[in-house]
Amino acid sequence: MVVNLLGSGIGKYIFFVSRYCGELLRFFRVTLSTGSYVCTCSEFPSTGESKDGVQTPKLSGNWKGDRSKLEGAKASSSFLRRAKMAQSVRADSQSLKDEQVQTGRPGSQNGQSVPSQMVNGNGRSKEDSSKAWKEEITRMLGGKEGNWSDSQWLQAQIDKRCVDNMRMLVVDSVNTAKAGHPGLPLGMAEVGYVLWRHTMKYNPKNPNWFNRDRFVLSAGHGCLLQYITLHLSGYDSVQIEDLKQLCQIGSRTPGHPENVTTDGIEVTTGPLGQGVANAVGLALAEKHLAARFNKDDAVIVDHRTFCIMGDGCAMEGIANEAASLAGNMKLNKLTVIYDDNHNTIDGPTSLTFSEDVGKRFEALGWNRIVIDDIYHDISSFKNAVLTEAAKSDKPTFIQVKSRIGRESVKEDTAKAHHGTFDEEDVKHMHKNLHWEDREPFYVIPQVYEEFTNHANHGVAEEEEWNKSLEDYSRKYPNEAREFKQLISGQLPDNWEEALPQFSADEKIDATRGYSEKCLNAVSKVLPGLIGGSADLASSNKVYMSDFPDFSPDTPEGRNVRYGIREHAMAGISNGIALHNSGLIPIAATFLIFSDYMKNAMRLSALSEAGVIYILTHDSIGLGEDGPTHQPVEQLVGLRAIPGMYVLRPADANEVVGAYKVAISRRHEPTVLSLSRQKVSANIAGSSPEGVLKGGYVVSDNTDSNGLPELILIGTGTELALCEAAAENLRHDGKKVRVVSLVCWQLFDQQSEEYREKILPSKVEKRISVEAGSPLGWREYVGSKGKVLAVYTFGCSGAYTEVFKKYGFTAENITKVAQELLAEA
Ligand SMILES: Cc1ncc(C[n+]2csc(CCOP(=O)(O)OP(=O)(O)O)c2C)c(N)n1
Numbered sequence: 001m002v003v004n005l006l007g008s009g010i011g012k013y014i015f016f017v018s019r020y021c022g023e024l025l026r027f028f029r030v031t032l033s034t035g036s037y038v039c040t041c042s043e044f045p046s047t048g049e050s051k052d053g054v055q056t057p058k059l060s061g062n063w064k065g066d067r068s069k070l071e072g073a074k075a076s077s078s079f080l081r082r083a084k085m086a087q088s089v090r091a092d093s094q095s096l097k098d099e100q101v102q103t104g105r106p107g108s109q110n111g112q113s114v115p116s117q118m119v120n121g122n123g124r125s126k127e128d129s130s131k132a133w134k135e136e137i138t139r140m141l142g143g144k145e146g147n148w149s150d151s152q153w154l155q156a157q158i159d160k161r162c163v164d165n166m167r168m169l170v171v172d173s174v175n176t177a178k179a180g181h182p183g184l185p186l187g188m189a190e191v192g193y194v195l196w197r198h199t200m201k202y203n204p205k206n207p208n209w210f211n212r213d214r215f216v217l218s219a220g221h222g223c224l225l226q227y228i229t230l231h232l233s234g235y236d237s238v239q240i241e242d243l244k245q246l247c248q249i250g251s252r253t254p255g256h257p258e259n260v261t262t263d264g265i266e267v268t269t270g271p272l273g274q275g276v277a278n279a280v281g282l283a284l285a286e287k288h289l290a291a292r293f294n295k296d297d298a299v300i301v302d303h304r305t306f307c308i309m310g311d312g313c314a315m316e317g318i319a320n321e322a323a324s325l326a327g328n329m330k331l332n333k334l335t336v337i338y339d340d341n342h343n344t345i346d347g348p349t350s351l352t353f354s355e356d357v358g359k360r361f362e363a364l365g366w367n368r369i370v371i372d373d374i375y376h377d378i379s380s381f382k383n384a385v386l387t388e389a390a391k392s393d394k395p396t397f398i399q400v401k402s403r404i405g406r407e408s409v410k411e412d413t414a415k416a417h418h419g420t421f422d423e424e425d426v427k428h429m430h431k432n433l434h435w436e437d438r439e440p441f442y443v444i445p446q447v448y449e450e451f452t453n454h455a456n457h458g459v460a461e462e463e464e465w466n467k468s469l470e471d472y473s474r475k476y477p478n479e480a481r482e483f484k485q486l487i488s489g490q491l492p493d494n495w496e497e498a499l500p501q502f503s504a505d506e507k508i509d510a511t512r513g514y515s516e517k518c519l520n521a522v523s524k525v526l527p528g529l530i531g532g533s534a535d536l537a538s539s540n541k542v543y544m545s546d547f548p549d550f551s552p553d554t555p556e557g558r559n560v561r562y563g564i565r566e567h568a569m570a571g572i573s574n575g576i577a578l579h580n581s582g583l584i585p586i587a588a589t590f591l592i593f594s595d596y597m598k599n600a601m602r603l604s605a606l607s608e609a610g611v612i613y614i615l616t617h618d619s620i621g622l623g624e625d626g627p628t629h630q631p632v633e634q635l636v637g638l639r640a641i642p643g644m645y646v647l648r649p650a651d652a653n654e655v656v657g658a659y660k661v662a663i664s665r666r667h668e669p670t671v672l673s674l675s676r677q678k679v680s681a682n683i684a685g686s687s688p689e690g691v692l693k694g695g696y697v698v699s700d701n702t703d704s705n706g707l708p709e710l711i712l713i714g715t716g717t718e719l720a721l722c723e724a725a726a727e728n729l730r731h732d733g734k735k736v737r738v739v740s741l742v743c744w745q746l747f748d749q750q751s752e753e754y755r756e757k758i759l760p761s762k763v764e765k766r767i768s769v770e771a772g773s774p775l776g777w778r779e780y781v782g783s784k785g786k787v788l789a790v791y792t793f794g795c796s797g798a799y800t801e802v803f804k805k806y807g808f809t810a811e812n813i814t815k816v817a818q819e820l821l822a823e824a
């Protein structure tokens, strides 16, 4: 009927109204954006007070270059994420209902595409929208007559015009920023469009709704694609003004997507390949929670995970590692879309790369679909993503044969990867797309409607999900309690009481052994703990023995067997953490192999993912395996990562404290650096509470008012050696303090007064003792102190012999101390 109306002569009047409505809307957007930018039209969301009462950062005035405002926006965005996460269980159903009335949105259709001509959006009548589309499509066709009675044809034209508009926003954004990466967003605009307009389940009004589909842009340089889709679908976090601020300091549209900066971005990406592993982690989290909580008659965990990867991701090992695990684990709700454009920065991929990537994924256990010409047959991709991938029992790899920089004169060449477009090129694109005489950043009003129609659908789905959760809570109150506890992001009350208390007669063990006891104790009270080791479970002592393995048959299992894929393990763990469903990922290997996963560990810190890294065999003290396995510089490298907490506990008491720190820090990653060699469970004076401060006095024979002559500062297994040396020195009448500096980062955060109390500046004779790199220790021992460290690589031998060779004995520490004390 709508189509008939379009064809009939209701006439110029409707065209006139719709046209001028559109122009009016545009007038508001453009005019207001140049001055004090506040989006005013009811259909276009503005920043400010969000529905759940949390203040969102509001960008107003001429904020370009106003660093303080922008950084405030970033900080509160990060805060907002957390606040919203905690509230995501609760839906603001009343305001959803209000909106439903306002938009006249159809009922949920279970994630299926809703043809635009069936619906209207945002208060405009269907007829007005249809007329406006007819006018726009006629323009797109260069005045040619369309086949208006064919609804499929019409939807294809609408799809095409939305994509054209997205491409123009890409061009305007990079040309305004004079920076950025337009090649991928131009080449993959259809993919972004189909995902956000026809496929994904999300509610832009509540970006952290638990059951939303997740999207990861592994080729993070293509971030404009994500910013534009977020903007068009109505996320408060990306206004048109934000697109104008691409890559500027403090903007919500940084050069690569950052989850802590922009609501709607699930994970921070940029280092190629990481995103594929993150997506595997998100899909793994979903599969695990679905298996644990869903019932035949009540489903509360049910979403898909989508990821776009490029040639760079295809080349990086981490993506292959992660894909291999995903294939083995049959993560069938994961869909990876490959931007197969045959170009990278330096030129065509043929320079370096000739394998058939699709076949590789097939060999890894994936379902493979090839899309030959998305530009002329968008429905082939729609069908692949909406239907074929959705019913697959394996993860799906959709290989889209794309053309980088589509529509530019640089199309299909590496030149399109990054950079701006010159005037000629812009003219050429405007002409080809019939976009002449339009202002930069112009958005056709109906394009917003298209996206909003779909996003509104997500609003309804969230409402339905809330009802399902209520129903579930009635039928399965115990499971519901656990589920809600988990997704609230809060730890259960008093969980710390489950940690063991180690008595003085505890059997001597390595710190990895004490860790095993702690892990198994807390696994009983922390339903979110999940993870495992990269094929070293028995060496790392990381296995939760009360729970099964996570496997295709038992996805409810909490022990993940990562295989020998350290890098992917860390990237997957980031994905699990950023699923934001209360899961606490654990990733374990030898400390030496932290180098294999370093970039993903760095991203844990950057993206505030509270991954717990359990890294054992933490010094040359591991002995026989020799220098290839003996870490030296790893500790200092990890300590150098901003936001990473590296704990090197000395005994069982300190391992307990390290667990308290690691588990309670849900938005910061931690490293538990643990030994292979055995140490006493209870060094006199050690304590879990001391660990919470990062550094504390373990022993001191100085009178209460006096100062020691010497301070020995130790970490890990070397603390016991410090204690033994201190005893020797005290025997000779010396006043000696022993300090455990178990976590530099925590100690550095203490008040100056506290730090001065522990390491009084007047005591200049200090010795640090750590079987690792000397780098960084000078800060704690001062210019007059001594650093007992490993200055070269280790060697193979019995651990006691190796320690002796490198000076890590009580005798040598005593000797070094005596020399220092003898100095003037
Ligand atoms: C691990 C890593 N190495 C290098 C880079 C730098 N880099 C960014 S994009 C890119 C080329 C990527 O090619 P492709 O994925 O095909 O993207 P396209 O050029 O097709 O957009 C490189 C080398 C990076 N971001 N991450």
Ligand SMILES: [Mg+2]
Binding pocket: 310, 311, 312, 339, 340, 341, 342, 343, 344, 404
């Ligand atoms: Mg490429």
